[in-house]
Amino acid sequence: MKIGPVKEVFKNLFKKPMTVMFPQEVVEIPERNRGEHHLDIDECISCGACARICPNRAIMMVEVPPELKEKYPKTYPQVDLGKCCFCALCEDVCPKGAITLTTYFFLATFEKDTTIKEPIIIE
């Protein structure tokens, strides 16, 4: 009888599994991972370059709610994550580094309208 397979079985018995116990344990996410967007609205100069380069037309330049209109009078990028393919071209093109992709990726949702990310959220 060949002992190769038996050896393999014993080796695998004591090996660490490839998978992790998900909610308690999370694999390390590299810094470059392209996840949800973050907009630093104070940096944004409303140039619209991000909206023009987006291959999926996921970015629309919108006005902020009336309460904040005085502080932010121009239009700012609103990202529809439902259309976005996470290519990070918007990040590359932004002259001010205002829009960036974070590593956050838990974006699954049951409601379609929650995929839209407004430029600013009022608490």
Added chain:
Amino acid sequence: MTNKQQKYDVGDFAMFFGPAHPGSGNFSVKVEMRGERVLKATADPGYLHRGFEKLMEYRDPMQNSVLSDRVCVLEPLQWNLVHAEAVDNLMEYDVPERAKYIRVILAELSRIQSHFIWYAVMSLGTGFMTGFNVAMGYRDYILDVFNMITGGRVYPAGYICPGGVRKDLPEKAEKKILAVLDKVDYMRKFASTENLAWMARFKDIGVLTKEEAIKYGATGPILRGCGVAADVRRDDPYEIYDQLDFNIPVYDEGDAFHRFRIGLEEIEESMKIITQAVDRLPKGEVRTPNLKPTVQFRKAKGETYVRNELSRGEGAFYMVATGEKTPYRVKIRGPSFSHMIPILERLLTGVDYADLPAIYWSLYQCPADVDR
């Protein structure tokens, strides 16, 4: 009774293999059967048509490089590379040396992970679930490297872009690339173990002769499995392949088993290429200087045809620019098209139904690049 009715037997029937079959991918084959034997097979593609050629006419080259990932889900970095080379040619970009090395390292890693999927789906098709699980598990180590370098596990989103690559390698990337080669080597040994059940399913099955392979336009491992030593990396070198030392495995048998042997040996050759490229990796720029993220075609005029050796065979881009913002015409040549339609139909004629998945997967198909 008319002649037509006499042609058929009571045991004759027609059925579909795919697209809803768990082991067929987004592709379908209509088979006419007599008992267990396939009388005639007709390939039925089109379930994954996304119209890239037209889409690309409406987007500028940088946006197209994001789109070019999706031509084939299983080897996105290599499609990125072909697209980037086509644009480089038209725009006459001088790609920095370091970028060329990074491009080759990533393309070869992509070839290895794609060959792992080949092993996985061949195992899946013939009921060897262990093989599938192990191969997909080991592929994940390579995806981790992709995630670290390109920011995405499967889709690099145009990481290899016109003019070079989008970002330089992160810190310690070289070390991590070399570390993942150990895992690759383990998986390669696992896949080349002489597994009797596996051999019985693939040996002397689906034999393609050299003449037929050439006639039907086979490329890549399928062609090399029939005894023709053709490889774009050597015949028409691109990037830095002419400076690297690697072999091109060839087998004369032309059956399913030897087609896959080619894949296994290519993994070894790819490992060699990656080690050499990482050793010699020069320092410097990774993108043509003064290039903005938006590449515009305004200056480019003319046409180009660029071909590369992908994991499945020869993939090519034909692109015409007329001085507009976007390409005037794009044509994509996917390697799977000739493998999945004429060759598959020819090989399936007269085989047992049980051999269908073995032959089907040994052709290393990707429905995504058949339909494009």
